[in-house]
Amino acid sequence: MQTEAALMIDELGGTTAVARAIGVPVSTVHSWRKNGIPHWRHDAIQKLASKKRARRKTAKVSPGHCPAGTLRRRASSAVSGFIDQHSNLHSSKTGGAQ
Numbered sequence: 001m002q003t004e005a006a007l008m009i010d011e012l013g014g015t016t017a018v019a020r021a022i023g024v025p026v027s028t029v030h031s032w033r034k035n036g037i038p039h040w041r042h043d044a045i046q047k048l049a050s051k052k053r054a055r056r057k058t059a060k061v062s063p064g065h066c067p068a069g070t071l072r073r074r075a076s077s078a079v080s081g082f083i084d085q086h087s088n089l090h091s092s093k094t095g096g097a098q
Helices: 004-011 015-022 026-035 039-058 070-094
Strands: none
Touching: 004 026, 004 039, 015 026, 015 039
8 A cells, every 4th residue: 555655746746756846856755655755845745736736727637538546536635635734734833824
């Protein structure tokens, strides 16, 4: 079974795409699949996930273009959960101001 971090990385485009987007070596992102994403990278991952979510909302995708399998739903849920959790953590650290 894949870890939450692995699902999130897959949903964000895969190891290479995430590494390129945030400017780190592919080996770094690959290690996150097993070890989890370090807290100091959460902002970069949140920004990447937000961009992907915005692109998905504006994209015109034909029916059947993206499989609606369980893994995709779990990955999408993991990304949404990460964003929600990180937003809550950020609010508590900054006293509610973002």
